[in-house]
Amino acid sequence: MDEYIATVLMEGEETPTELKSFGITPEEVVDNMVLLPNVEYLYHITRLRDEEIWDFDTELEPLRELRKMITENGGDIGLKISITTDDEDDTTLH
Numbered sequence: 001m002d003e004y005i006a007t008v009l010m011e012g013e014e015t016p017t018e019l020k021s022f023g024i025t026p027e028e029v030v031d032n033m034v035l036l037p038n039v040e041y042l043y044h045i046t047r048l049r050d051e052e053i054w055d056f057d058t059e060l061e062p063l064r065e066l067r068k069m070i071t072e073n074g075g076d077i078g079l080k081i082s083i084t085t086d087d088e089d090d091t092t093l094h
Contacts, residue, residue, distance in 0.1 A: 003048045004029045009041035016043055026054050034063045 006019045006029060019039070023029040026045055033039050044055045070078075 004045050005048065006033050006045045007043040008033060008039045009043070011038045011040050021045075030056070030063075031067075034060050034067055 001022050001024055004021045004023060004026070006021055007016050008019055009015075010017050019033070019036075021029045021032045023032060026047070029045050030042065033042050033045075039060055041059050042056045044053055044057075046053045
C-alpha cells in the first residue's frame with residue numbers, strides 16, 4: 001500500500017488543501033476522495049514513493065452519483081440504470 005497526497009478543494013474554501021491518503025492504486029485514492037463528502041474538487045494526486053502525479057482537475061459530485069449507481073450482489077458487481085419519462089414511473093434496467 002502506498003502513501004499519496006491529494007490536492008483538493010474543500011467545501012466552502014477558496015484555496016486548495018492537501019489530504020494524505022493510502023491506497024494500492026491511484027484509482028483507490030480517487031475513490032477515497034469521492035467518499036469524503038466535503039471534498040468538492042480533485043486537482044491531482046501524488047504518490048510519495050516516486051512522486052508520480054496524476055492530474056484530474058474535476059468536480060467529484062458526478063463521480064459520487066456514478067458510485068451510487070454501482071450495486072453489489074453476492075460478489076457480482078453491476079450498474080443500476082433508471083430511465084424516466086414525464087408520464088411514467090422510474091423503470092430500472094438490468
